[in-house]
Amino acid sequence: GLLDNMAPEKRIKAEVEEETGYQIDQVEKVFEAFMSPGSVTEKLYFYIAEYHAGDRTGAGGGIEAEGEDIEVLEWPIEQALRAVDDGIIVDGKTIMLLYHVALKKIV
Known part of the structure; x- marks a missing residue:
């Protein structure tokens, strides 16, 4: 917002x-x-x-x-990252935060 x-x-x-x-x-x-x-x-x-x-x-x-x-949607990080790979999640902001979480192993 x-x-x-x-x-x-x-x-x-x-x-x-x-x-x-x-x-x-x-x-x-x-x-x-x-x-x-x-x-x-x-x-x-x-x-x-x-x-x-x-x-x-x-x-x-x-x-x-x-x-x-x-x-x-409440998904495990692995499912969310697959959704990026599969073209389901296409919002750049969401992708940036998902990869940040994955790289920092925050989950």
């Missing part, structure tokens, strides 16, 4: 709750990146966080009024 005058750490916590239905307390910033330097000045902030079943506050899925229709 857009920062909307919020600190990135605060915005990511709000986005996680809206989109996944989980409330998280601790986030770890892993990197910042420009997706298209030279043509777009938008900087993206990438975070990871742990969650537990008891952290669920809602169904997730995003905000319908904003046109969001997000399907929440």
